Amino acid sequence: MATLRVPATVPNPSEDADALHQAFAGWGTDENMIITILGHRNAAQRNLIRQAYAEKYGEDLLKSLNDELSQDFLRAITIWILDPTERDALLVNEAVKKWSPTNHVLIEIACARTSTELFRVKQAYHSKYKRSVEEDVAAHAKGSLRKLLVPLISVYRYEGPEVNISVAESEAKILHEMIESKSYEDEELIRILTTRSKTQLAVTFDQYNQTFETSFEKDLEGVAEGHDFVSALWAVACCLVSPNVYFEKILRLSIHRLGTDEEALTRVVATRAEVDMEMIKETYFKKNNTTLVHDVQGDTSGDYKATLLALIAGSDA
Amino acid sequence: MATLRVPATVPNPSEDADALHQAFAGWGTDENMIITILGHRNAAQRNLIRQAYAEKYGEDLLKSLNDELSQDFLRAITIWILDPTERDALLVNEAVKKWSPTNHVLIEIACARTSTELFRVKQAYHSKYKRSVEEDVAAHAKGSLRKLLVPLISVYRYEGPEVNISVAESEAKILHEMIESKSYEDEELIRILTTRSKTQLAVTFDQYNQTFETSFEKDLEGVAEGHDFVSALWAVACCLVSPNVYFEKILRLSIHRLGTDEEALTRVVATRAEVDMEMIKETYFKKNNTTLVHDVQGDTSGDYKATLLALIAGSDA
Incomplete structure (x- = not known):
């Protein structure tokens, strides 16, 4: 469940745009007003406010905020008011540009979004950056991390409720064998995590639990310290099944x-x-x-x- | 350009459905009528005929055709009247079930369709088979063929006209090095073919041509005989740039x-x-x-x- 709280009666977007414009006027900036409005509007409402602001004042609200606010406050408001799809495309691009093997933002976006949301992020990335997410990630990632991240960001996972119990049993065994033999970069382990549906994986992790009396995520977490690839695997397993x-x-x-x-x-x-x-x-x-x-x-x-x-x-x- | 010819005046779908029903009636089947109608209707028109037929006669046109026709004629008419997206989803499923490393159907569908068409095939596959294309291909393909086919079928390629000439130059060199050293299964070669846009690849292949006075596709074709993986690479390169x-x-x-x-x-x-x-x-x-x-x-x-x-x-x- 969301924590965002939208008032029972929301002003129309044009009134919100006016109030924000007023908050930027004169010497000081009325930060409270900015937070009161933008911190209590949902994504659709924020989009309408940005549209109304651009139409009335001939400037992108992001640009005005950038002129008035600074540092962490600016970043928080900026990231927040973006449409979730546009925000994710920006976060992917930032992660690609400031490449770091310990940065899990790509994993979050690949695994803690629905298949449709991830697809829309890829469409938005095309429009904005004139390249695909896949080519940018593949060109920056190296070695085994590439073998994990590229399929993760590429896949269009099935989202229906169907599960195959015998597949879950056999794949739980494969995952356990790979953990036991410390073969964290094994192709089969990567195949399972990067292609199976979240529902199927939840059942596979359950099978793992029942059969081996330990949790797959905890087995990864236990050896993740100082091991970038295992740490990435842990992030994948958790973002998919227990975000x-x-x-x-x-x-x-x-x-x-x-x-x-x-x-x-x-x-x-x-x-x-x-x-x-x-x-x-x-x-x-x-x-x-x-x-x-x-x-x-x-x-x-x-x-x-x-x-x-x-x-x-x-x-x- | 298409070769399909649709008459200037097309009967409405209900009339076509009636004529088909008539062609199935009695002792013989009027094969000419079936070909005259279905062989000269576009995908949208064929869909409407199937709808009209199902509504009027309470049976899927595919089922009726299956009862009346046989062998190659049945297969040709059946494959043809399917909506292109539905047809591709079926072809992918057949390729997965009758797995063969020399079967290039998956490559055709991954590479000789637009990004949006490929995405719709994946959606149709979810609906029909209750699994993802990615997990089915990954579960059947083995070794280096898996490393090629899974990203190929997963990627959402950029389709804009922008190209990066310096990337094309450097990647043409990489491709040539891989051909020279017979490193056909190299990760970089696979990365380039599975992630770059078709327009970018066309320029990369041009650079290859200009710099090395030979064509990438022909260099592959020259060693493809008896070499399943190189043969697959040739199919990929051609389907992407010169289908x-x-x-x-x-x-x-x-x-x-x-x-x-x-x-x-x-x-x-x-x-x-x-x-x-x-x-x-x-x-x-x-x-x-x-x-x-x-x-x-x-x-x-x-x-x-x-x-x-x-x-x-x-x-x-």
Whole structure:
């Protein structure tokens, strides 16, 4: 469930555009107004506000925000107001340009979106960057990471409810053999993770659990420290089957490490507030014995903090 | 250009459905009527006839045809009247079930369709077979053929006109190095063929031509005999950049080998009659000093021959 809260009565997009224009006027900027409006509108409403703003004031709202805001607050508002498809295309492009084998953004977008959402991101990428996601990722990734990331970002996974139990049993065994023999880069392991439906994989991981009395994700997590490829495999397995577990960990690390990782914090909040942030918050509470809202309050400040809290407060508000 | 000829005035779909029903009535079957109607209707018109037939007679036209016709004639009419997307999904499924490393149907569908067409085939495959093309191909293909076919069938290629000349220059060199060192299964060669846009690849192959005074496709063809993987690479390169060259060769071999290969002949005619069969015929004439129509006339017979000729005659009619 989403944490985004939209007021019962939403002003029309033209009124919101006027209020934002007013917030930018004069010497100071009315940051509260910006957060109150944009932090409480859904993707469709934000798109309409951007359209209305461009029509009335002849400038992209993103450009105006860029002139008025700065640093983490600017990044959070910018990433948030983009249409989810456009935002993902931008995140993919940033990940490609600042290539790092420890960056899991591509995995998030390939695995924690629906097949249709991923396809639309690829269409948006074509329109904006005049290349395909596949060619850009394939040209940057190297070695075994390429063998994992390219099929992951390419596949159009089946999303129906059908599962094949005997396939799940045999593939759970293959996964376990690969873990036992530390053959993490094995083709069969990659084939299973990059082509099977999420529902099928959930059953395969269940079979793994029942047969070997341990979890596939935990078996990966146990050896992921300092091992970029296994860490990527863990991210894949979690994003596909239990994204709340994955995103909880990213949030926890972004807050608890020395110096907040604002990039990760902002990305997870902006991409999940309209999707499953309530569930991520529940997982966070179970793992940390404290609420995400409390930790974000303690770890961030100013307008950036206010923006994040507007998006994640949800039923805590 | 297509060879399919649709009459200037087309009966409405309900009239066509009635005429077909009439052709099935009584003791004999009026094969001429079936060919006259179905051999001269485009994909949209054939879909409407199937709809009208199902509504009026409570049976799928495919089922009725299956009861009345047989062998090559049945196969040709059946494959032809399917919607191109549905037909490709069926061809993919057949190729997966009767797996053979020398079967190039998957390559045709992955490379000689537009990106949107390929995506729709994958959607149709989900609906019909309750699995993804990717998982079925990955589960059947082995070794280096898997490394080629899975990305080929997965990729959503960019289709805009933009090309990057310096990328074309450097990738032409990579391709040439791989050919020179016989490293046909090299990852970089596979990366280039499976991710770059067709327009970009056309320029890369041009650069190859200019720099090395030989053609990439011909360099592959020269060593393809008896080498399944190189033969697959040749099919990929041709289907992407010069499908007329590829399909001419498939037609030539299907006709000229001892005993006609009706499966290939039927497939190429059914899948290209509405696309580029005029161009394939021109290429055929240049290569063989005889027309495709002449050779099909000499090599086939009966209603099967009449069906193929209805579809390929085009401006020769």
